[in-house]
Amino acid sequence: MAAALNLNCKPYKFQFPHSKSASSRGPKFAGIRCLATASPFKSYTITLLPGDGIGPEVVSIAKNALLRVSSIEGFELKFKEMPMGGAALDLTGVPLPEDTLSAAKDSDAVLLGAIGGYKWDNNEKHLKPETGLLQLREGLKVFANLRPATVLPQLVDASTLKKEVAEGVDLMVVRELTGGIYFGKPRGLSTNEFGEECGFNTEVYAAHEIDRIARVAFETARRRRGKLCSVDKANVLEASMLWRRRVEKLASEYPDVELSHMYVDNAAMQLVRNPKQFDTIVTNNIFGDILSDEASMITGSIGMLPSASLGESGPGLFEPIHGSAPDIAGQDKANPLATVLSAGMLLKYGLGEEKAAQRLDSAVLDTLNRGFRTGDIYSAGLVRYFLISFL
Numbered sequence: 001m002a003a004a005l006n007l008n009c010k011p012y013k014f015q016f017p018h019s020k021s022a023s024s025r026g027p028k029f030a031g032i033r034c035l036a037t038a039s040p041f042k043s044y045t046i047t048l049l050p051g052d053g054i055g056p057e058v059v060s061i062a063k064n065a066l067l068r069v070s071s072i073e074g075f076e077l078k079f080k081e082m083p084m085g086g087a088a089l090d091l092t093g094v095p096l097p098e099d100t101l102s103a104a105k106d107s108d109a110v111l112l113g114a115i116g117g118y119k120w121d122n123n124e125k126h127l128k129p130e131t132g133l134l135q136l137r138e139g140l141k142v143f144a145n146l147r148p149a150t151v152l153p154q155l156v157d158a159s160t161l162k163k164e165v166a167e168g169v170d171l172m173v174v175r176e177l178t179g180g181i182y183f184g185k186p187r188g189l190s191t192n193e194f195g196e197e198c199g200f201n202t203e204v205y206a207a208h209e210i211d212r213i214a215r216v217a218f219e220t221a222r223r224r225r226g227k228l229c230s231v232d233k234a235n236v237l238e239a240s241m242l243w244r245r246r247v248e249k250l251a252s253e254y255p256d257v258e259l260s261h262m263y264v265d266n267a268a269m270q271l272v273r274n275p276k277q278f279d280t281i282v283t284n285n286i287f288g289d290i291l292s293d294e295a296s297m298i299t300g301s302i303g304m305l306p307s308a309s310l311g312e313s314g315p316g317l318f319e320p321i322h323g324s325a326p327d328i329a330g331q332d333k334a335n336p337l338a339t340v341l342s343a344g345m346l347l348k349y350g351l352g353e354e355k356a357a358q359r360l361d362s363a364v365l366d367t368l369n370r371g372f373r374t375g376d377i378y379s380a381g382l383v384r385y386f387l388i389s390f391l
């Protein structure tokens, strides 16, 4: 597939949602850092974290696409590859070595493949690859995770939903990424009063954490179609009750945005019943994790969904939403487009290189238009079915 990426092609009329405004250089959220400082020499440092499983396969393709697009657009990219996840565990004994975090912090943007795999599944918690990923997100303070799910006209038939349901879907999940049950305390494993083993976690949100993600979501919705749906479980969970109250309060500052609320169980159902009703969704860490995986299948495959994780300052983290896919790793079956599109988000949100981002998006559309597919997005009747490894 990567061999088909033609970065010289003319931009298509269809644009990915993050490419909507040609004049804006990233979403100018209140209190969020979107750009590297403009440099007269236009040279940027990118930390590459290939990780595990299909991670190295998809990152090498995205790296080459980035190199080509930067040379066409006339800026320099310097890459620093660092170990992360299971690969780092094997090499250094920890899933996020200090050197890796320092390199990430010192760079203009970070591109991650994926982490995890069977080999490390039974490790103690602090020695799991996933713990390294959470430490990275926390270390970079990237609290706002943007996950766009767009059904491309070329891939409508790859969706598991009926054509009339999937066609035209274009939504953005704004997931809170550094709080909630993933990080809340107390947490742990213990024994209850009956001597039975128990495990516990805490869903906790402070008002400022809700406010800052809600602002990102309102700003995002404002730049899209002006509709924001806040997804929670306010009928049961206190953390969600506060979430809803704070989001409601902020709404008065965004009179141009139509705010609605939905319980997460209903949202999971509505996403497959009528996904076109959604424009921007804002939700907590765990609900966002689950709903964005669900949304990815509307687009045809989890291998199509990119993401950008941004904070108030410092480099952004860009990664596909899929995992290390150990079931297909090393078999030249991985769809690289989620990572290539994440590289597009890196160019736009991380570096402010809007034109280069558009060129990368156009190359992806051109590749699909010419009929190139990996197995996950192949549908019968296509002219060509190629699995091309990047050499």
Ligand SMILES: NC(=O)c1ccc[n+]([C@@H]2O[C@H](COP(=O)([O-])OP(=O)(O)OC[C@H]3O[C@@H](n4cnc5c(N)ncnc54)[C@H](O)[C@@H]3O)[C@@H](O)[C@H]2O)c1
Residues within 6 Å of the ligand: 054, 113, 114, 115, 116, 117, 118, 130, 133, 302, 303, 304, 319, 320, 321, 322, 323, 324, 325, 326, 327, 328, 333, 334, 335, 336, 338, 376
């Ligand atoms: N951000 C991350 O690094 C991340 C995200 C999710 C899961 N994980 C980790 O990945 C490992 C595997 O998790 P999982 O199996 O639940 O989820 P997964 O996303 O790795 O795979 C789920 C299914 O989707 C397929 N798939 C995923 N990406 C694909 C791609 N690019 N092209 C084609 N098919 C693709 C896989 O083959 C698999 O059948 C676990 O260790 C998990 O913790 C990491």
Ligand SMILES: CC(C)[C@H](C(=O)O)[C@@H](O)C(=O)O
Residues within 6 Å of the ligand: 116, 130, 133, 134, 289, 321
């Ligand atoms: C691997 C895991 C820690 C991660 C998460 O739950 O955030 C993944 O599912 C994701 O969506 O990036």
